[in-house]
Amino acid sequence: MIRKLYSLICFSVFCLPFSSLYGNSLNVLSSAILAIQDTTGNEQDVEISEGLRRRINTLVERKQVADSVDVQVMNLNPFLSAAQYTKGYVSGLYVQEGSGEPGSLKNIIWRGLSSPLLSNKDMNAVQPTVFVNGIPLGQESNFAFNIQRYNFRKIGTETDLLTRVDLSAIKSIEVITDPLQLAELGPLAANGAIWILTHSGKSGNRELSINSYYGFAQKPSIIPINAEYENMFRQPFYALYGDAESKLKYPGYLADSTNMNYYGSSNWSDLYYKNSALYSLDISLTGGSERANFSFYGGHKNNEGVADDTRLKTYNALFSVNMVPFEWFTVSSFINANRSERKRNRSLRDQFAETAYLPDLSTPLAPNKDVYAYYLDQYNGSLNDNVTNNIHGHVNFRFKILSKLTYETKLSIDYTEGLRDVFWPSGLMEGSNFVSNYFGYTQRLIFNNQLNYQLALAKDQTLRFHLGSDYVMDLYRFNYAKAYDGPNDFVKINVVNGNSSDGDYLLPRGGLVVYRWNNKDQFRMQSFYGRASYTLSNMLEADVLARIDGASTIQRDSRWFFSPAATVRWNMKDHLFDDSEILSVLKIRLGAARIARPVSGARYATGPQYSSNMGWSTEAGLVSYNGFAGLSRPYNSGWMGYGIEWPYSDQLNLGVESSWLNDRLFANLTLYNKEDKNQITVIPVPSEYGYTGQHKNGLSVRNRGVELGLGGSIFSDNRNFQWKTALNITANRNSLTALPNGLDELIIGDRKLKIGHSIDQFWLYENQGIYQDVAEIPVEDGRRLAFEGVYLNAGDPKWKDINQDAQIDQDDKVLIGQATPKIFGGWNNQIRYKNFDMTFQFYFAAGHKLLNNRAATRYDFINNESNNTIQSVREIFHWQQDIDIDKYPTYNPWSAVVPYRVEQDLFLEDASFVKLRTLTLGYDLCGIDGIRKAMKTARRAYIYVSGNNLHTWTKFSGVDPELTEFNGYYTGYGLPLAPTYTLGIKLDL
Numbered sequence: 001m002i003r004k005l006y007s008l009i010c011f012s013v014f015c016l017p018f019s020s021l022y023g024n025s026l027n028v029l030s031s032a033i034l035a036i037q038d039t040t041g042n043e044q045d046v047e048i049s050e051g052l053r054r055r056i057n058t059l060v061e062r063k064q065v066a067d068s069v070d071v072q073v074m075n076l077n078p079f080l081s082a083a084q085y086t087k088g089y090v091s092g093l094y095v096q097e098g099s100g101e102p103g104s105l106k107n108i109i110w111r112g113l114s115s116p117l118l119s120n121k122d123m124n125a126v127q128p129t130v131f132v133n134g135i136p137l138g139q140e141s142n143f144a145f146n147i148q149r150y151n152f153r154k155i156g157t158e159t160d161l162l163t164r165v166d167l168s169a170i171k172s173i174e175v176i177t178d179p180l181q182l183a184e185l186g187p188l189a190a191n192g193a194i195w196i197l198t199h200s201g202k203s204g205n206r207e208l209s210i211n212s213y214y215g216f217a218q219k220p221s222i223i224p225i226n227a228e229y230e231n232m233f234r235q236p237f238y239a240l241y242g243d244a245e246s247k248l249k250y251p252g253y254l255a256d257s258t259n260m261n262y263y264g265s266s267n268w269s270d271l272y273y274k275n276s277a278l279y280s281l282d283i284s285l286t287g288g289s290e291r292a293n294f295s296f297y298g299g300h301k302n303n304e305g306v307a308d309d310t311r312l313k314t315y316n317a318l319f320s321v322n323m324v325p326f327e328w329f330t331v332s333s334f335i336n337a338n339r340s341e342r343k344r345n346r347s348l349r350d351q352f353a354e355t356a357y358l359p360d361l362s363t364p365l366a367p368n369k370d371v372y373a374y375y376l377d378q379y380n381g382s383l384n385d386n387v388t389n390n391i392h393g394h395v396n397f398r399f400k401i402l403s404k405l406t407y408e409t410k411l412s413i414d415y416t417e418g419l420r421d422v423f424w425p426s427g428l429m430e431g432s433n434f435v436s437n438y439f440g441y442t443q444r445l446i447f448n449n450q451l452n453y454q455l456a457l458a459k460d461q462t463l464r465f466h467l468g469s470d471y472v473m474d475l476y477r478f479n480y481a482k483a484y485d486g487p488n489d490f491v492k493i494n495v496v497n498g499n500s501s502d503g504d505y506l507l508p509r510g511g512l513v514v515y516r517w518n519n520k521d522q523f524r525m526q527s528f529y530g531r532a533s534y535t536l537s538n539m540l541e542a543d544v545l546a547r548i549d550g551a552s553t554i555q556r557d558s559r560w561f562f563s564p565a566a567t568v569r570w571n572m573k574d575h576l577f578d579d580s581e582i583l584s585v586l587k588i589r590l591g592a593a594r595i596a597r598p599v600s601g602a603r604y605a606t607g608p609q610y611s612s613n614m615g616w617s618t619e620a621g622l623v624s625y626n627g628f629a630g631l632s633r634p635y636n637s638g639w640m641g642y643g644i645e646w647p648y649s650d651q652l653n654l655g656v657e658s659s660w661l662n663d664r665l666f667a668n669l670t671l672y673n674k675e676d677k678n679q680i681t682v683i684p685v686p687s688e689y690g691y692t693g694q695h696k697n698g699l700s701v702r703n704r705g706v707e708l709g710l711g712g713s714i715f716s717d718n719r720n721f722q723w724k725t726a727l728n729i730t731a732n733r734n735s736l737t738a739l740p741n742g743l744d745e746l747i748i749g750d751r752k753l754k755i756g757h758s759i760d761q762f763w764l765y766e767n768q769g770i771y772q773d774v775a776e777i778p779v780e781d782g783r784r785l786a787f788e789g790v791y792l793n794a795g796d797p798k799w800k801d802i803n804q805d806a807q808i809d810q811d812d813k814v815l816i817g818q819a820t821p822k823i824f825g826g827w828n829n830q831i832r833y834k835n836f837d838m839t840f841q842f843y844f845a846a847g848h849k850l851l852n853n854r855a856a857t858r859y860d861f862i863n864n865e866s867n868n869t870i871q872s873v874r875e876i877f878h879w880q881q882d883i884d885i886d887k888y889p890t891y892n893p894w895s896a897v898v899p900y901r902v903e904q905d906l907f908l909e910d911a912s913f914v915k916l917r918t919l920t921l922g923y924d925l926c927g928i929d930g931i932r933k934a935m936k937t938a939r940r941a942y943i944y945v946s947g948n949n950l951h952t953w954t955k956f957s958g959v960d961p962e963l964t965e966f967n968g969y970y971t972g973y974g975l976p977l978a979p980t981y982t983l984g985i986k987l988d989l
Contacts (some may be wrong), residue, residue, distance in 0.1 A: 069173040073830065073839050076920045076946050078213060078278045078982050080303055080312060082130065082162040082173065082196065083108055088826025088843035088917060090175045091670075091707040091728040093128070093192070097962055099974040102303040102312035103159045103342045107966060110175065110192030112703030112734040113820060114597075114649070114676040116759040117966050118748050120151050125600065128175070128192030129185075132165060133334060135392050135412045136188050138442040141476035147517045150353035150870055155480055156438050157342060157386040157418040159312075164338040164390040164416065166316035168211060168282035169198040169297035177670065179593030179651040180545050183565035186470065186527055187549055187596040190649040190676070198334065200320050201286050201293030207939075208989045211282045213946075215982025219273040219306045220959075223881040226367050227254050227262035233885065234861065241795055241892040251865060253363050266367040268876055271376060276304035278982060292323045306978040307877070311343040328400040335393030342386040346379060347973065349873045351424060357484075359430045362865060364874035372876060383423035383492050390416040404454040412448065417441040425489040432485045435492065440478030447471040460537035467530050474523035481516040521602050524552040529563075539575045543567045545593070551646075553599040555607060558645040565593030585659040585666075597647040597676060604644045604680070604695070638682050638693040645697050647679040665712035674703040675737070682748075683740050698740030701759055705732035722832040729825040734758050747810075750903060751967075754815060761815040762851060762968065765808070766800040767906040770889045780806040787897040795892030797899045797906070817908055819968025822847025826917075835927030840919045846912040850964050852957070854972035855883045856902035862893040875973075882972065884957035902969070911961035911968075913954035920946040940988040948980045 074085045083106040087095040096107040110128045117123065130137045139161060140154070148155065174195045176182060182189040231254050238247060253262050282299035297318040304311045320334035344350075348365075352358055365375060394412040401407055420438040451467045529547035534540075545565040554561075573586040652673045659666040677700040682693035711726030736759050739746050745754040752763040771777050774794050778785045778801070785792050785801065787808040802812040824845040831838045857864060857871060864872045888906065891899035922944030954961050963974030 068175075070828070070830075071170050071173060073828075073920070075168065075170075075211065076839070076922065076944050076984065077918055077948055078215060078280065078301075078303065078946070078980055079167065080163050080301060080314065081106060081160045082165045082167060082170070082194070083160070085167070085170075085173055086175065086194065088841050089728075089828060091709055091730050091825065092177065092672075092705070092732075093175050093194075094730075094821065094824050094845070096964075097977060098964060098966070100305060100307075100963075100977040101310045101345055101975040102305050103163055103340060104975075105158060105160050106162070108194075109820065111672060111674050111705060111730075112732040113760055114191055114674070114701055114703070115679055115699065116681075116701075116748075116751065116753060117819075118751055120154070120966055123966055125598075126191060128194055129188045130162060130165070130194045130196065131185070132196045132336070132392065133198055133394065134410070134448075135394060135414055135446070136185075136444075137161060137164070137392065138414050138416065138444045138474065138476075140416070140418065140440065140442060141478070141521060147480065148353065149356050152353050153350055155354075155420075156440050156478065157388050157420050158344075159340055159342050159386065159388045159418070163312070163314055163340055164336075164388070164392075165196060166198070166297055166299060166318045166336060166338065168284065168299050168316075169295075169318045169336075171197045171199045177653065177655075177672075178567055178589070179591040179595075179653055180531075180543050180565040180567040182651065183545055183547055183563050183593040183595050184468075184529060184531060186529075186547065186563075187525075187551070187561075187598050190595045190597045198318060198320070198336070199284070199286070199295055199297065200332075200334070201288050201295040201322055203288060203290045203293055206285065206287030208987075209282075209284045210987045210989075211984070212280060213982040213984030214277075214279045215946075215980060215984075217276045217278060217304070217306045217978040217980045219275050220976045220978060222269055222273070224266035224269050224367065225879055225881050226264065226266040227259070228257070229881070230254060231257075236890050237893050240890060241894060246862075246894060249866075251362065253366075261366040261368045261371050264368055266879055267369040268365075268367045268372045268879060270369055271372055272876055273307050274309075276306050278303050278980060280984075288322075290324070292321070294319070294321045305975055307975045308345040308347070309343065310345055310975065313341045315339045330398040331396065332398075333393065333395040335391065338388075338390045340388045342388070344384055344386055345975065348875055349870060349973070351428070352870060352873065354422065354436065355424065355429070355434045355482075355484075357429065357432075357434070358868060358870065358872075361868050361872040361874070364878070365876045367876070367879035378425065378427040381425040381489055382428065383421055385419070385421045387419045388416065389419075390414075406452045408448075408450045408452070410446075410448045412444075412446040414444040414446075415441065421492075423492040427489070433489055434482065434484055435486060436480070436482035438478065438480045440480075441476075443475040443477075445473045462533075462535040464533040464535075465530070466533070468528070470525070470527040470529075472523070472525040472527075475520070476522075477520040479516075479518050481514050483514045522552070523602070526550050537574075539571045541569045549596050551599065553602055553605050554646055555605050555642065555644050558643075561596040561646040561648065563594050563596055563648075565591070565595075567591035582660055583658070584661065584663045585657060587657045589653070589655045589657075591651075591653045593651050595649045595651065597649055597679065599644075599647065599680070603640055606640070608639075608641050638691050638695055639685065640695050643697070644680065644695065645678060647697065648677055650675045650677065659712075664714075664716055666709070668707075668709040670707040672703075672705055672707070676701045676703075677738070681740065681746075683743065683746065696740035698738055699753075700736070700738035701734060702737050703732055703734045705730060720834055722830075724830045725828070727825065727827045729823065731823050732820075733822065734760070734820075752813070752815060757815050758818045760819040760968065762817050762819070762849065762905075762908060763813045763903065764816055764851075764908065765797075765813055765901075765904040766802070766816075767904045768798040768800055770891060771796050771798055778806070790896045792897065793892070793895065795890075795899075796895050796897055797889075797891060797904070799904065813903070816905060817849030818847075819850070819964075820848055821845035821912075835924045836922070838919075838921050841917045842914060843917040844912075844914040848911050848968070849908050850911040850956070850961060850968050850970045851902055852883070852907045852909055853902050853969045854958060855888065856900050856907050857971075858883055859888060859891075860893065860898065860900040863898060877972070882959055887957065909957060909961075909970075910955050911964070913952055913956070913961050915952045916950045918946065918948050919950060920944055938987065938989055940986065942986040944984050944986075946980075946982050946984070949977045950979055 069085050069089045071085065079085060080102060083095050086093055092111050094109045098107060107123060108127050114126050115122065124139050140156065176193040176195050182193060185193055253259065257263050280299065280301040284295065284297045286295040288294050299316045301314045316338050318334065318336040322332040324330050365372060392414040394410050396408065396410040399407045418440050422436045424434040426433040449469045453465045455463045457463055527547060527549045529545060531543060531545045533543045543566065547563040548560055549563065550560045567589065569587060569589045571587050573583055577583050577586060653670060655670040657668045678697045679699040680695055680697055681699040682695055685694050708729045709726065714723040714725060715721050736753055736755055736757060739753065739755065745752060750763065753759060771792060771794055777792050783806065785806055785808065787799065799808045800812065801808060802814065827842040829840050893900065922942055925941040925943060926938055952960060958970055960977055962977060964970045
């Protein structure tokens with residue numbers, strides 16, 4: 001009676017959070033699905049939630065299927081992020097590492113882009129959500145992007161979200177693809193869900209495991225150049241097109257051949273590139289009884305980059321406890337804490353972008369080792385600390401009210417804070433030092449309730465009901481301040497007091513003039529959902545789901561969104577081919593769902609308003625009004641009117657799973673259609689309105705694709721030799737299906753969105769060669785062909801006049817290529833001989849392009865040196881030959897048409913590649929009689945060597961086709977994905 005009464009009380013709290021739904025809001029919608037952990041290691045002993053049971057059974061039954069990761073194999077590699085585990089292992093999931101810098105962000109896309117990537121911050125809107133034991137990890141908010149003039153990097157630590165997950169504690173990783181399961185998870189799963197379960201305690205003797213490796217990353221082999229090479233590179237341009245004035249303006253560092261700093265040895269790479277150390281130590285302890293058990297996982301990783309003295313250190317601790325104090329009551333909890341310390345690159349571009357200050361860039365860093373060492377000595381007086389702290393966990397209570405009726409309630413938290421302190425001494429800033437401080441955090445609280453009931457119908461028929469409620473509270477906040485010209489370079493002061501309880505909390509320290517930005521956003525969401533499942537023997541299973549979500553980021557008249565979903569699974573093998581000896585499994589599944597998409601930012605819910613642009617034209621963060629300091633929101637985002645509604649995603653799946661010869665071979669095929677509709681975008685308005693544009697619903701994107709998984713156990717029956725192989729291939733095509741106001745096309749910056757075309761296509765001029773003579777240039781009505789009003793001349797490019805109007809302008813640009821691959825996947829293998837085993841993976845992507853902005857910048861040296869803009873920055877690593885100079889014609893670099901502009905197909909290259917990504921060889925020492933006798937308590941003593949990023953096959957002329965920016969531009973700023981070699985040991989005692 002007591003437990004029934006408690007259940008009724010707990011059930012009544014379903015509606016308690018409802019009253020606060022209309023509070024202030026933030027950007028990311030989320031929903032948590034319950035993840036009760038097995039307290040005994042035996043599902044017969046403890047009843048777990050039906051949703052989790054289905055997922056665990058899926059992992060057990062489909063160990064070789066491509067949508068699950070072989071965690072045991074991936075743990076043998078020196079990875080830092082869970083995203084690296086899924087790369088090449090999971091069909092439909094494309095993981096791109098834009099830089100080999102430890103801890104840098106990874107771009108993850110599931111089943112194609114759901115919306116256009118028009119700026120760096122748009123990556124948040126397309127990435128899948130990561131659930132750890134049912135807790136959706138919160139992403140860092142985007143609003144800090146808006147206070148920057150140059151959006152190369154985020155303000156703050158910019159550390160990869162998935163480094164906060166303790167990799168050694170991971171039990172399984174699955175990418176959820178069923179539309180109904182995604183709909184049950186709610187709006188945050190509209191872009192897909194990466195479902196991670198960690199190890200929990202189990203009954204029996206205490207078990208101790210130790211896993212450690214040590215190794216190194218190999219520095220790349222490069223071709224360094226000096227001023228002599230650069231001079232030889234430029235001479236053909238001066239010989240053909242240079243005049244007396246241009247020769248008088250020849251850069252001084254190239255004009256003086258006696259200057260050995262530039263014309264001497266180019267040995268800078270000895271200080272920039274290095275072989276770097278990698279090491280890790282992980283330890284775990286589990287034990288307990290059937291009534292109470294625990295697990296503890298702790299670890300430390302250090303990963304040094306091969307370039308620019310970069311590094312990431314992580315510290316992890318995970319503790320879980322599970323108890324069954326009464327037969328009708330189960331409690332389980334876990335908590336995971338993580339700290340990462342990141343040493344970032346010393347890029348001049350990123351430094352100048354944050355300081356918003358450009359020194360004289362006419363003389364670059366010298367390639368001489370001694371001179372570069374002097375610069376590094378000056379840099380050693382700087383400060384660039386990046387610390388990220390995270391803690392997430394839950395406490396879960398489960399009550400067995402009746403034999404078939406259970407109630408579960410869970411409270412989850414996820415908190416991440418980033419701290420970054422920067423100080424650049426005056427020696428790096430032409431006599432004026434710089435300091436900045438950043439503190440930002442993401443705070444998420446989730447209250448989840450579930451009621452489950454199972455009803456047995458006629459023979460072999462079961463009906464299950466599942467009711468749930470989620471309440472989500474999010475808070476996102478950052479404080480950022482920067483200042484210039486401090487009193488000296490010895491005291492690296494904070495620019496604010498730092499103690500919020502003091503009255504002078506926001507007053508600057510040391511008499512500095514401080515520029516300060518503060519922003520906060522909140523979010524509330526209440527969700528209710530119900531699910532019914534019908535099972536007929538082992539032949540048919542049908543599920544239907546109804547969910548309703550209400551969020552504070554949506555305007556009142558559209559606040560609630562209804563999400564229906566259904567899935568049917570038919571076991572054809574047991575139904576039609578039960579007597580087949582060759583066919584082992586044949587299942588068909590069909591699923592469909594409508595899922596609400598997250599809406600970012602509280603401003604959408606407030607109705608008509610807009611923010612004015614009070615910033616300087618060259619620095620949006622410095623606000624003024626007619627020269628007087630003013631208060632303004634730190635971004636200019638345009639008009640917000642009524643009628644802002646929920647965007648949503650319609651998803652349809654048809655899948656076939658099959659295996660033959662007693663499950664030795666398998667083949668799985670999935671066809672999907674994902675349409676992300678009614679999304680919000682900014683459309684242009686007349687300039688006299690006074691704001692940049694209007695936010696409106698109406699943008700829709702369709703992704704259609706095929707996922708294929710093939711493989712099996714080739715020699716599984718041979719005890720001495722076994723070979724398991726799995727190949728996953730995904731083919732995807734995205735297209736724009738609608739724009740607001742019925743528009744057919746929309747131009748935003750250097751991108752053009754057009755109905756029927758891919759949203760990640762490049763918008764470029766078609767280059768057809770060079771005009772060697774004025775006589776070759778077309779003439780119409782006595783006028784030569786012109787580029788945006790400037791007559792073309794000898795030495796200019798032949799750009800195709802698409803509309804034949806005798807004028808080359810943006811109307812002649814074409815949509816060509818795309819930044820994301822049309823086909824990608826991985827080939828994974830495990831080979832075992834007695835106590836030896838070997839695993840290797842090939843990762844591939846094809847059908848996509850990239851724009852070689854590095855080559856365009858190199859050839860456009862005249863404009864870059866004369867304009868002194870952020871594009872004029874010449875990094876120390878630019879003193880290497882990393883482009884194919886035979887590919888490009890010799891245009892007139894002084895021409896007013898800017899012949900080496902990047903927006904032309906001259907710089908478009910094939911980015912397809914195949915990589916030997918991992919190779920591991922291991923041996924179980926317990927297979928040796930002497931060692932087995934000496935280590936009687938050891939369950940396993942496994943020693944292994946591994947290699948990563950061993951070789952890349954590609955036609956791309958640059959360093960690596962993966963090292964591109966979010967928009968498909970190759971800038972050369974991505975640090976190398978270096979080969980790594982490690983020696984490790986795993987002890988299970």
